[in-house]
Amino acid sequence: MTTIATDLALQMERVSKIYSVGDAQVVALDHVDLTVDADEIIALVGPSGSGKTTLCSIAGGLLTPTDGSVIVGGQDISRYSPKQLTRFRRESVGFVFQTVNLVPFLTARENLLVVDEIGPRTGRRARDRADQLLDELGLTDRSSNLPAQLSGGERQRVAIGRALMNEPDLVLFDEPTSALDTQLGDQVVNLIRHEMKSRGTAAIIVTHDDRITHYADRVARIVDGRISDPGARDD
C-alpha cells in the first residue's frame, strides 16, 4: 500500500466504468476527472442513471474502475484487491447510504462501535470517540436505542456518526435526505456541513435535491457518465 503526498481528499483521473450486460457493454462512467479538496463538500447532481452512484462507489472502494486512476487520501486504490478495498473502506472512507444505514440489532452506540469491532480493535479509544460523536450529534440520550426506536432524522444522524467513526479522509453521502421531510432534510444537511467543516473532512453528497446544493462548496453535474460541469469553487 503506497501513499502519495497530496492535499486532495479525492483525485479521479480519466476514470471509466464499463459493465458487460450480455453481449452489450454499458458505459457507466466515461473518462471522468474529478478532484475534491481536503475539506471540500461537493454536491454531485445529475439525472437517474447518469453515473452518480457508480462514481461514489468507485471513490469509496465499493467498485473498481475499468480504467483510470483513483487516489483517496493519498492512496491509489485503482488496482486494489478486494481485500485491500475492504480495509480501505474500513479505515479511510465513511458512507451514508440512501436506504439501509444501520444494523437493526445494534443500538445507536453499537452501530458506531461496530466500525471498531470489524477491524483491529482499539477498545476504550473507540468507546470514547463513539460517545463524543453521539454527544455532538445530540444523540447521547438515544445511544441505547435500537434503530427501530429512532426517528428518521435520528437514524440519519447515527449513520453520520458511524461514517465519522474511523476519522475518514472522505465521506460519501448517497441521497441523505431522500427519506426525510423538508425541515428534517435541511437540519440533516446543515449537520453534515457543520460536522464536515469542523473536522476538515471532505464529502461528496449525491443528490437530486436542489436545496442541498446550497450547503455544498461546489456543485458538480454528471450526465451520461461524464462530468458535464465540475463546478466552481467558492474561494
Add this chain to the structure above:
Amino acid sequence: MFLALREIRRAKTRFALLVAAVALLVFLILTQQALQNGLITSFVGAIKRQSAAVLVFAVDGQRTLQGSVITPALQKAIESAPGVAEAGRIGQGTFTVVVGDAAKSNAALIGYEKSQLGGPDRLSAGRMPAAAGEAVGSAGDFSLGDRVRVVGPGKAVELRVVGLTDNAQIQVSPTLFVAWPDYVAATRAFNPDAKTVPPSVIGVRPVPGVSAGALTTQINKTSGDADALTRDQAAEKAPGVAAVRNSFNLIFLLFALVVPLVTGLFFLIITLQKARALTLLRAIGAPAGVLVRSLLVQALIIIGGGIAIGTLLFFPLSQAKVGKLSLSFDPAAVLFWAALLLTLGLLSALVAARRVLAIDPVQATTGGGAR
C-alpha cells in the same frame, strides 16, 4: 463475538427456541441410545459380564445359551483343540424362584464350573461365592443377602446372594451366577428326572500367545459341531441383537440428519433476513471472515447450548428404570453425540456462510442484499 452476541441478545426468543429444539433432539438421541444400550444389555449383558474369553456353542444352538447343548463328545473335542489352555462347563436356564417372601417370579441362572471361565468378571458389591448355595446377582434385581429359592417339582434349592454385578441380565431376566453344583441342583429342582445336566456352552481360555479370535478358528476347525465365538461376538451375534441395533441405527441416522437440517435452515433463514445488514457491514469494511466467524460462533453457542441442556435433561432419566430395562448415563455416548452434532451443525451453517461470502458490498448503494 461482538456481532454474534449482540444479535443473540436482541433476538433472545428466536435463538432460545432453536436451543430448545436442539436440546430436545439431543435429549431424544441420548434417551434412544440409553434404551438401545439397556435393551442389548438386558438381552446379552451376562454374556459380556462372564469371564471366559471364548464361548463354544453347539452349532444347533443358534448361538443362544439356552438353545445350545454340549454333548460329552463335543466337550472332549473342544478341550483337545490346539490353543486351548483351559475349558470349563457353563450352563444357563430360566427357573421359577421365590426371592425372600415375594411371590414367584422367573430368574436366569448361569452355572459355571470354574469361576474364571463363566463367573462374573467383576463385582459392583459383595464377594464371589465361596460356598455351596452362594450366588452373585444382577445389580438392580437383587440385593446383598437376598434369599432366593429355586422351586419346582423336585427338591427346592436355597441360594443366598453374596455379590452383585452390573449389566449382567440375560433374556431381560434377573440373573444369578452360581457354581456348577448349584446349577445342577436347580436344574434337578425343575426337572427331577434329569439324569445328567449337560452344559450349554464351554468357556475356554487360550494358551499364551494365541488370541481369542485365533482360538475360535482352531476350535471350529477341530469340530464341525462346534461354534466358537469370542465373548464380544457371542454377545453381538446372539439372535435379535443385530436387529435391535439396526433399528436404532436407522433412528439415529434420522436424528443425525434432523439436527444439522434444523440448524442449517435456521441460519440460512436468518442470514437471508439480515442480508441488508450484512451487506451494509461489508460495505463499511467488515471482512467476510469476520461475518462468517460471527455466524459460526452463533452456531457453536446454539448447538453447544442445546447439547448441554439436552444432556442435563437426560441425566435424571438415565438413572431410572423403564420397565425391566435399566438405563444408564454413558459419558462416551454423550461425547460422541456432542462431537458429531457439533461437527454436523457447523457444517450445515456453512451453507449460510456461503451466502455471506457471496455478498457484494456494492449492493449497499441500492439497498439490496444477499440473494
